[in-house]
Amino acid sequence: MDVDALYQEIILDHYKKPHGAGLREDFDTEVHHVNPTCGDEITLRVHLDGDTVADVSYAAQGCSISQASASVLNDLVVGHSVEEGMTVLGSFTELMQGKGKVEPDEDVLEDGVAFAGVAQFPARVKCALLAWMAWKDAVAQAVTEKEDA
Amino acid sequence: MDVDALYQEIILDHYKKPHGAGLREDFDTEVHHVNPTCGDEITLRVHLDGDTVADVSYAAQGCSISQASASVLNDLVVGHSVEEGMTVLGSFTELMQGKGKVEPDEDVLEDGVAFAGVAQFPARVKCALLAWMAWKDAVAQAVTEKEDA
Amino acid sequence: MTTAEATGYDVEQVRRDFPVLARRLAGDLPLVYLDSANTSQKPASVIAAIEEHYRLHNANVARAMHQIGAEATEAFEGARDKVAGFIGAPSRDEVVFTKNASEALNLVARVLGDAGRVGAGDEIVITQLEHHSNIVPWQQLCQRTGATLRWFGLTPEGRLDLSDIDSLITERTKVVSVAWVSNMLGSVSPLATIIAKAHAVGALVVVDASQAVPQLPVDVSTLGADLVAFTGHKMLGPTGIGVLWGRYELLAELPPFMGGGEMIETVTMERTTYAPPPARFEAGTPPIAQAVGLGAAVDYLSALGMENVAAHEHAITAYALGRLQEIDGLRIVGPSEAVDRGGAISFELAGVHPHDVAQLLDSRGIAVRAGNHCAKPAHACFGVQSTSRASFYLYTTEQEVDALVDGLLHTKKYFGA
């Protein structure tokens, strides 16, 4: 269990300069997720433009892993279709729950491959997934609202 | 821990032919005591004539030790003064709680010395004391009632 | 029939796994342990699992992020997985660790009251063969809520008398709580009938499986009960741990029992929200090393095979019932044939009080229990205050039963009975 496998350079970079951080006013739905075991929190807003994720804005309190993963999430889903985003979510979740045995696909996950090492630290998997679970929840709500409207 | 030290001949004799068993109508007070750990029960009546214990009658359900000790109690206190009875109670209790290290006084305890072996069987000490505790309780009540009257 | 034929494992070899069975008692007599319904003995693998945990992996769980904390958490949660698998739980999150079966039953009674699922005018149905731990919590709940306690009686043979089931379990019934296997009479309850009837009127079914899980293959996913309680120390595991299994949706609806530790989602001085099951019901530091030990116990039982354990229990019980009935003046309180019957045999020996029976047997190294076995009402049913009880487990041999019979014959002679 090499701690450098966990804290990849890419992760520390995202942590220090998170992409798309902050809460922006244009949004369809907002969710607040908490990781009760460690207390990490995220407030996350999703703005859809038709089928496209126009923006994901967020305020996150938590460790480097959870903050960096919100930043990477922002990179990976904004500007893409909801469906594409869900595919990435699927790959990312699979990687996280793979106990270090899943080979990440860099074409899909881009900077997200840096999280491969997290899968070897069971206690930190939830940190990496916090933003993604919040995003899934917010998107699902947004889609439902659009359908109902 | 020789079981024959527990079940002395004298004890088995008292068990098979208890002295003074049965509940008689002439009495001042009646008590009902239970040993919750084993369920042994005794209903015991005391009849005082002035300072003298005129009768102790009882209905006991329980093991050989508890039955035999009620029988020995009857021998030792009926016809004696309350004070004498209390002295015997003191000696008997001391013997029981002595963990086998107290030398019984045959002049005071008579057949009660047969219970010396019980003291080596902590689980059975309560059996031997059940009737005596009931008697103590009943006598105390009887004395209080006479004083109040 | 000899047990060797009926048992799918080598009992003598199994016995070597249990250090205490090699114990010599006073007079250098070997231990003949016939008190397994009270508590079971522990195989070396269980003892070693606990020891190793404390020696190498001891840390608190859930809260710790360091290596030994992760090890302890994995061991503790791994034990939950093992227990879930062992009883066929659809989800590991349905397995709540308590301190014993009694806590599991009290937990249920308390939270059903707190949730308002039992109130004045409602009825709770139990049976007359219950262990005190499945009587008193319901009496207390009735006292707190104004609900009424009702119960099934017993047949002269010592089985549940279901003849009045239609008048007992009615629209007013909110909970039916019943032992699967009686710890005193040995009888096995007709759960299917009771569960069907209870569910037909919308009542919850609680099963006290304290004597069942150690002896029988159990599959809660097909049992039909809503909640099932059992205890670690009767199934080769350590003291200090019990289990409440519950259907997840039901557990998720119920409020917590005790508060504190990791059963919370968030806490402010004003208000607390609670974690989902099973954490919601596990206040404070859980029985960590005990869960590890229980996990090892479950591994041991699974390796033997619960079908084999059940077959052995059946064979040894049948053998004992036969041999005990050879003794003049011995009366079995409970079914005298090994049909729908667990391995606890309570009996009276004419003219000798149960405590004297137990004491005499003990002087020969034979450990049985004497008393009311925490089942006073069942004793009252049979007009007795106490009985002697011999109970068997996967390590019990026919020779031990023979020693019991010899001891009882000696006891009769000793007391001239």
Place this chain on the structure above:
Amino acid sequence: MTTAEATGYDVEQVRRDFPVLARRLAGDLPLVYLDSANTSQKPASVIAAIEEHYRLHNANVARAMHQIGAEATEAFEGARDKVAGFIGAPSRDEVVFTKNASEALNLVARVLGDAGRVGAGDEIVITQLEHHSNIVPWQQLCQRTGATLRWFGLTPEGRLDLSDIDSLITERTKVVSVAWVSNMLGSVSPLATIIAKAHAVGALVVVDASQAVPQLPVDVSTLGADLVAFTGHKMLGPTGIGVLWGRYELLAELPPFMGGGEMIETVTMERTTYAPPPARFEAGTPPIAQAVGLGAAVDYLSALGMENVAAHEHAITAYALGRLQEIDGLRIVGPSEAVDRGGAISFELAGVHPHDVAQLLDSRGIAVRAGNHCAKPAHACFGVQSTSRASFYLYTTEQEVDALVDGLLHTKKYFGA
């Protein structure tokens, strides 16, 4: 001041009694265990006592009349004697075994409600530094009864703010429940003042001594509290056991918490009467092997001498407070001087999240805790969501504190903070 001067025993020799302290972690690094406020490590004597119990003397207690039953009972009740002696209890019957401190506190909250000693309009006073286990049970009690929860706040230094004691503890106050030593801030509560005030208005005083009994000489006979809770696993004992001490007359007045097993006097289907304390509060099979282990823990602590344990705790805490404050950007949350202070030090490291601190330290074999330490409200007081916490015990050395400091400097560098 070095710990060698202040400590009345040889710490290096003591360390050899704790098998886990010889553990090598990933990278063949030695374990530096600084998480003792979470759970303590166990000396070999405690592990051996548990092992020997299961190997030779395992039986259920109270109910068994056979030799191993008597041995188990003697060991279990002997542990009660030891615990009673250790805390200066006037009577062994005042020592109730629970599963942990949380159960002890919940027990009290439940039975005070059941007994009608707390009702609508009444007030319960706690403090903002409590562990969740001394908050949530009282919130639940208030919810059930309509009573009101009030609390002492904290000073900026992290001590109890008693300035409003006269308006907080009033004639309406029925219970005051307070931690003796905070598991997060480390501060020691001014119990004498609080107890005097509470008793002056006729309120009961409950003391959560979970962090005090492991560290300080405790004498309940002079403390003045009515009820005291603590937990075995933080004082060298096993998991799965806690203690509630109570004044006998008070315990004798209180109704039972859970029902079942040996907590009864007599049971019929209609009605149950209860055994006197402590049995009344011990439903079901108690934590037998755990009591045996706790007894061995108490023996170990007594042999070291609690004055010596306290002196060591004080010295190592003072040393750590000094060294930690050498680190730029490190902020101690709680008193920064070793005055009226226990050995838990929570802190923030600017720019690095506590989980990352803990992870980096773990990569060097140093075990600290990160999170809210089951004290969310205390964290909220200081405007933080979580902290890192290093906590010490009788086996902690200055070298381990030095390793912590080096690890923190490395952590700062690693995260560029």
